[in-house]
Amino acid sequence: MPESTQSTPSAAPAGSASDADLLAQTAIAVRAAASVLRERFGDVVRHRTREELMRALAANDDAALGVLRPRLTLLRPDARFVEDELAGGALPPGEWWVLDPAEGNVNHLHALPEWAVTATLVRDNQPVLTAVHLPLTGETYTALAGAGARLDGRPLHVSRTTDLGLSLVATSQARPDEDEKVVRRIGSSITAMLFDALVVRTSVPATLHLLNVAAGRIDAFWQFAGARADLLPGALLVAEAGGRISDAEGRPWTPLSESFLAAAPGVHTEAVTTLSR
Known part of the structure; x- marks a missing residue:
């Protein structure tokens, strides 16, 4: 990723849905997974040990992934999934889904509102599209490489501050x-x-x-x-x-x-x- 813009990734394989259509379907999948987490949201989830905390975090991840992964697999059957959401570094060639099924998971467990569900498609190490849904506000943020960023369909623009x-x-x-x-x-x-x-x-x-x-x-x-x-x-x-x-x-x-x-x-x-x- 260059300093200010993305380089243009290769086009979607012939015969597949356009990336714009794929983004729309990805947003639907992310919202469906987020609705599962919203149903699990409420009281503070008590934990006395690190092991109990990790089990609670994993339970949220699994609940969202149970909805998200099958839907994304139908959209891009050949795309692989990054299994470790904490991993960094370059990916092998091809298409990869980079998911955070409960971004801000620890906030969710503490009954705080700052959490979301995200899905990003990376093609040959370039992010192609992303969808982020905030269930408690109902907002969906999307971006498509070369085509702008949007909040519920409205274009986004960064601050014009100069100081x-x-x-x-x-x-x-x-x-x-x-x-x-x-x-x-x-x-x-x-x-x-x-x-x-x-x-x-x-x-x-x-x-x-x-x-x-x-x-x-x-x-x-x-x-x-x-x-x-x-x-x-x-x-x-x-x-x-x-x-x-x-x-x-x-x-x-x-x-x-x-x-x-x-x-x-x-x-x-x-x-x-x-x-x-």
Whole structure:
């Protein structure tokens, strides 16, 4: 993924549905899976041990995947699924579904509203399309490479802010058991942004921050490390909404990068300067 735009992926195989039609069907599948999670949402799910927490997280994932995977398999029978939602790095050639069946799963278990279901199709290591559904608001965010980003069919555009000092920015931790070096880097970056930006938000999950960047509500989001499922949906949405995608030092971002930055063009350079200290 280049710094500001996606490279154009190869077209869908001859005889298959167009990517636009495929995106529409993917959005339907994501909404169906999300409705299952909404039925499971309510009281805080109590857990006394890490094992109990992991079982509860897995139960949510399995419930959503039980709806999502069969539907996506019907849409693209030859596409493979990334089995580990926490995995990063490049994928083998071909088509892959990168799913987060319960993005913000820990929030769901704590009866907090910040969670979603996401599905992103990657073709030869280029994200082609993505659909993200927020069941508690009923909103569906979609993006198609080269064709823009939308919220319930309405075009999205990133913020036109040009001053980091007037910006609302956000960050997130990539996983609960971060390496100590990454944790300290997160802390120092938050401190730097507290000096340079207007307001700093810190919470999980990453995708919901990136939806807000694409919609122009937040001016920049950054993260250190991270999985494909965390970043690919939002990266495509922000890029298609006119934002700039790079690593924290301004270099082109790929799933192999050690950092990630999505920003409105007017504050991208200032954000890189702040994060590079």
